[in-house]
Amino acid sequence: xxxxxxxxxxxxxxxxxxxxxxxxxxxxxxxxxxxxxxxxxxxxxxxxxxxxxxxxxxxxxxxxxxxxxxxxxxxxxxxxxxxxxxxxxxxxxxxxxxxxxxxxxxxxxxxxxxxxxxxxxxxxxxxxxxxxxxxxxxxxxxxxxxxxxxxxxxxxxxxxxxxxxxxxxxxxxxxxxxxxxxxxxxxxxxxxxxxxxxxxxxxxxxxxxxxxxxxxxxxxxxxxxxxxxxxxxxxxxxxxxxxxxxxxxxxxxxxxxxxxxxxxxxxxxx
Amino acid sequence: xxxxxxxxxxxxxxxxxxxxxxxxxxxxxxxxxxxxxxxxxxxxxxxxxxxxxxxxxxxxxxxxxxxxxxxxxxxxxxxxxxxxxxxxxxxxxxxxxxxxxxxxxxxxxxxxxxxxxxxxxxxxxxxxxxxxxxxxxxxxxxxxxxxxxxxxxxxxxxxxxxxxxxxxxxxxxxxxxxxxxxxxxxxxxxxxxxxxxxxxxxxxxxxxxxxxxxxxxxxxxxxxxxxxxxxxxxxxxxxxxxxxxxxxxxxxxxxxxxxxxxxxxxxxxxxxxxxxxxxxxxxxxxxxxxxxxxxxxxx
Numbered sequence: 001x002x003x004x005x006x007x008x009x010x011x012x013x014x015x016x017x018x019x020x021x022x023x024x025x026x027x028x029x030x031x032x033x034x035x036x037x038x039x040x041x042x043x044x045x046x047x048x049x050x051x052x053x054x055x056x057x058x059x060x061x062x063x064x065x066x067x068x069x070x071x072x073x074x075x076x077x078x079x080x081x082x083x084x085x086x087x088x089x090x091x092x093x094x095x096x097x098x099x100x101x102x103x104x105x106x107x108x109x110x111x112x113x114x115x116x117x118x119x120x121x122x123x124x125x126x127x128x129x130x131x132x133x134x135x136x137x138x139x140x141x142x143x144x145x146x147x148x149x150x151x152x153x154x155x156x157x158x159x160x161x162x163x164x165x166x167x168x169x170x171x172x173x174x175x176x177x178x179x180x181x182x183x184x185x186x187x188x189x190x191x192x193x194x195x196x197x198x199x200x201x202x203x204x205x206x207x208x209x210x211x212x213x214x215x216x217x218x219x220x221x222x223x224x225x226x227x228x229x230x231x232x233x234x235x236x237x238x239x240x241x242x243x244x245x246x247x248x249x250x251x252x253x254x255x256x257x258x259x260x261x262x263x264x265x266x267x268x269x270x
Numbered sequence: 271x272x273x274x275x276x277x278x279x280x281x282x283x284x285x286x287x288x289x290x291x292x293x294x295x296x297x298x299x300x301x302x303x304x305x306x307x308x309x310x311x312x313x314x315x316x317x318x319x320x321x322x323x324x325x326x327x328x329x330x331x332x333x334x335x336x337x338x339x340x341x342x343x344x345x346x347x348x349x350x351x352x353x354x355x356x357x358x359x360x361x362x363x364x365x366x367x368x369x370x371x372x373x374x375x376x377x378x379x380x381x382x383x384x385x386x387x388x389x390x391x392x393x394x395x396x397x398x399x400x401x402x403x404x405x406x407x408x409x410x411x412x413x414x415x416x417x418x419x420x421x422x423x424x425x426x427x428x429x430x431x432x433x434x435x436x437x438x439x440x441x442x443x444x445x446x447x448x449x450x451x452x453x454x455x456x457x458x459x460x461x462x463x464x465x466x467x468x469x470x471x472x473x474x475x476x477x478x479x480x481x482x483x484x485x486x487x488x489x490x491x492x493x494x495x496x497x498x499x500x501x502x503x504x505x506x507x508x509x510x511x512x513x514x515x516x517x518x519x520x521x522x523x524x525x526x527x528x529x530x531x532x533x534x535x536x537x538x539x540x541x542x543x544x545x546x547x548x549x550x551x552x553x554x555x556x557x558x559x560x561x562x563x564x565x566x567x568x569x
Contacts, residue, residue, distance in 0.1 A: 108283070111280060120508060120511065120526070120542075123511070123527065123530055124288075124291060124292075124530055124538075125291075200406070204408045207408060207410070207411075208408065208409075208410060208512060211410040211512065212511075212512070212515060212527065222410060225410055225411055225414065226410070228414070229414045229516070232414060232417065232418060232422065233422060236418050236422070239414045239415065239418060240415070240418070242411070243411040243412075243414065243415050246408060246411045247403070247406055247407050247408070247411055250406035250407075250408065251402060251403060251406040253406075254402055254405065254406050255402065258402075
């Protein structure tokens with residue numbers, strides 16, 4: 001019996017708070033809003049002069065800076081994860097139905113990508129491509145698809161041997177329909193767990209790059225943290241607020257994917 | 271044997287990829303070196319001195335020749351050979367990574383077992399919650415918080431640099447917290463999985479003490495933990511890049527970061543080659559150790 005568990009509810013609630021925040025911000029301010037900078041308002045403490053979270057080093061409202069960053073982070077990580085997911089499913093599936101050269105290339109690339117820390121690759125690409133949005137997206141897609149491909153391959157292989165797929169094949173269902181109707185539905189639950197985890201991975205990678213000064217946006221939470229680190233003594237609130245918000249987002253994603261796993265596959269429950 | 275061949279192949283691919291990735295992406299080390307006001311003749315002279323005026327195939331040939339004879343060339347920016355630079359910066363990174371792993375593994379195993387034994391009770395819930403929290407802390411957000419608490423508010427440990435044992439505490443804690451959290455979770459799940467096996471019941475029926483059974487269960491979980499540590503090694507080494515940058519530690523990670531920013535081709539290639547070799551070694555050792563720990567794997 002499937003039961004919605006505590007992890008899922010808790011993670012889901014926190015996660016939806018972030019999403020509601022991002023959506024409200026998007027609908028009231030649009031995607032091109034940039035917080036105004038008033039130098040004389042430098043590093044206000046929270047709750048002074050109507051700045052709920054205080055101001056950052058450039059005198060911008062920290063709340064506004066973080067909001068723009070959140071919208072950017074959510075957007076970019078969804079874009080990257082869904083592209084990586086689609087590519088992964090396709091390649092995993094093709095390699096599972098034994099198209100030889102696909103599985104050979106996949107093996108080689110996955111080994112290479114797994115052994116090479118993705119963040120190093122990202123640092124390399126970003127420092128050369130000059131911190132572009134496209135560079136960042138392509139680079140993170142490139143390092144995250146193998147995870148999806150592995151799962152898709154494993155699941156496809158498992159399902160291919162099951163009775164109902166064989167029966168479908170026996171009555172002459174075409175390859176595409178077979179994939180769409182029989183195989184995809186069984187891949188989706190497992191992939192969706194990885195998808196949620198993958199998003200948190202992408203958020204961390206993106207923020208790490210931002211922290212190292214290689215991000216694609218100055219509003220990336222990583223970039224805000226690296227700036228905040230410089231004023232740790234004068235304005236600890238910037239570090240505290242940003243760190244906790246960042247971690248809260250990751251925790252909610254991890255919790256949610258934990259709960260989702262137990263929900264979708266009670267056998268795996270640990 | 272096959273494993274060694276495969277390792278060399280991967281090494282070859284990694285180095286070759288880096289070589290071409292470096293040269294085909296925009297950014298010129300000579301322009302960086304001489305600044306924007308350099309004259310054309312000066313740039314030309316430097317380029318031929320560094321061997322950058324040759325065709326890319328010739329450069330690759332030179333590079334490959336160097337690798338075979340363990341000569342990785344000289345850094346463009348620092349007047350020293352790559353091998354020397356790596357050796358000078360190796361110690362802090364190795365110490366950082368090694369101590370973190372050596373601390374995390376026992377902590378992770380110990381707490382993981384407690385969590386599994388007390389399954390669904392208060393200690394387990396607490397451990398799971400705390401380990402999930404630390405697992406979720408990105409290094410760059412954990413580090414400033416730790417600095418804030420321990421260096422600035424409590425004033426126990428220094429903020430940055432790498433001079434004495436005291437300087438090492440916060441960087442190591444930054445790496446140990448997430449890593450041991452991963453191990454705790456894996457250990458707990460693996461332990462529970464093994465606990466339901468028949469042989470545990472048999473040992474129990476035989477009248478073996480709880481302690482002896484736990485010892486045997488831990489032994490059976492070790493290969494899994496070893497694999498996790500091996501996989502996490504790449505995370506740890508990537509983590510050292512960030513940790514070293516944050517804490518101003520003169521290690522391989524900060525050297526690499528600097529070299530990438532300067533487009534110091536030989537240095538980047540050298541560090542990547544070095545760390546790939548380290549990965550390879552670790553994987554071979556882990557494979558070997560796993561076979562020793564669990565004879566079933568070898569068959």
